[in-house]
Amino acid sequence: MKHLLTAHTTKGQTVILTRNMSLPELRERRKNETFYCSQCKEKVHLKVGDIVIPHFAHYQQTNCRESFSEGESPTHLLGKAQLHELFLRHETEVKLEPFLPDIRQRPDLLVTWQETHVPIEFQCSVIPLEHVEQRNAGYHMLDMQPIWIIITPSAIRSSSALILSIRLSQFQQFFIRSIHARTGSSVPLLLTYNPSNEQFHYLSHMIHLQGSTYALLHSIMRLRHQSLPFALPAAPAEKDVQELTRHYQEARRKYLRSVIGYNHRGVHNQFLRACYEMRVQPIHLPTWIGVPTKGQEAFKQSDCEWQVLLITAMRETRRTPFQLDRSFYHSFIKKFEGDQEKQIEACVNYADFLRQERIDIYRLDKYASGNYVKEILLRRFLAMHAKN
Structure with a gap:
């Protein structure tokens, strides 16, 4: 079953579920309104529980499959909602779960920075890398450069260490990207996010040790302190290099x-x-x-x-x-x-x-x-x- 944070009402109004909506308010709306998927136009449930973040879900029998690659976990839904709130807080134009008909894809978020459309994907599950490449190819057809944020590896979620040696899976390594510093040099960066404590974990300045193990600089930024465009990791101090x-x-x-x-x-x-x-x-x-x-x-x-x-x-x-x-x-x-x-x-x-x-x-x-x-x-x- 596919989970959504957006839907349309019978009158065509867009409903976006945010964390400031109370559960009683949502339960009351569920009694009085009917909601539809913005892509396939089929009816969807408004699910309002006490544990999982409120969301819309298709009925089991649905043909609305093309724009999704996998079901969404509560962690994914929560992270997506938090990132959406981040962009709204910065008064940046952002669309949650927009359907892009030309490529039949639905990014988690579509942000507009200086008239440039940037798809944001928050990836919590391991999927075949060919699927990631296919999604990227679709965005590139529209001259869009996506930003992938992956779930913070469990090994560092509670770590405050500045320098770590850590194993990165082939899947995680795929999302290491080169960020250009002001000097023109590039900094290797793996951008991760942990919705449970609303923290970005930056893994950067990596040195390969052997196999899948790297030594790297680990820095943490609270969601409320994040800037737009995303902040870059600071230069390591000499003691960090040591x-x-x-x-x-x-x-x-x-x-x-x-x-x-x-x-x-x-x-x-x-x-x-x-x-x-x-x-x-x-x-x-x-x-x-x-x-x-x-x-x-x-x-x-x-x-x-x-x-x-x-x-x-x-x-x-x-x-x-x-x-x-x-x-x-x-x-x-x-x-x-x-x-x-x-x-x-x-x-x-x-x-x-x-x-x-x-x-x-x-x-x-x-x-x-x-x-x-x-x-x-x-x-x-x-x-x-x-x-x-």
């Missing part, structure tokens, strides 16, 4: 300590074989191998692993970071799964780092120390917000 560095280095140490003990393939494992050929124990890798250069999230492997293999490929072909070309990178990334263009970009950025630091990849005992991680993160994150 804490991100600690998370990254701890994950690096944990990986290097465990790679031998938990791997039964021994030297048949590419990473261990590379370390063996370079005559270095994984735990003794120099600090310039396993650093978070830009784009490293293109690899699901630990930075230590793919960077060791890249160093090995250079040494086998008797090249230096100054002698790499696109054919070399294409040959190297064949052994990895993922977006090849993004992986090449990550490799180029790592080679740039090696050149800038004038590191001799044939001397693992040289430049073995040095806090490259903190230096890289300071350059990457603080530079994003450097201009006034």
Whole structure:
């Protein structure tokens, strides 16, 4: 059954259910009025309970299916109503659950900012990513750029920590978007919302650790403090970068300590074989191998692993970071799964780092120390917000 917050009366008036409507008032209206779906024109119930937020619902036998992809939970209804109130409070033109006939879609909200229509989708359930892509394609046909807000991950709903290491599912990672800062740089951001305590949780300035785990900056904004357009996360302070560095280095140490003990393939494992050929124990890798250069999230492997293999490929072909070309990178990334263009970009950025630091990849005992991680993160994150 499909749940709605909007409907039409017999006279064609639009009814929008808001939280300031009392339950007795709604029950009285239910007795005296008939309500219809604004899309299919069929009758709908006005459901007024003591637990679930009041809403309209189709009768079970209905043909009004095309513009919805899934049933809506009480959390979704509540979040949608709260976001609607946010835009009204800012006196911004907003439509709740408008039907867009040209693409047969119904976004949760359609907001107009400076004569630009922006669909807002609040996503609480996990749906196939192809469905999300189809919805986005529909909006793009109308020259609209949607904003997706997902439900705050349960692991951080009650957390006030500024720096976290957290696993993000493939579904959650899909909604990470690049927000342009005033400097022209882009900030990776996952915008989430928790209706139960009316808080936005911003997950930004992400560093990929391994697999689906990221270290990131976590900031909280109350619904009543949210601005329009949506506020951007602040630049991390130097102490925040220091804490991100600690998370990254701890994950690096944990990986290097465990790679031998938990791997039964021994030297048949590419990473261990590379370390063996370079005559270095994984735990003794120099600090310039396993650093978070830009784009490293293109690899699901630990930075230590793919960077060791890249160093090995250079040494086998008797090249230096100054002698790499696109054919070399294409040959190297064949052994990895993922977006090849993004992986090449990550490799180029790592080679740039090696050149800038004038590191001799044939001397693992040289430049073995040095806090490259903190230096890289300071350059990457603080530079994003450097201009006034």
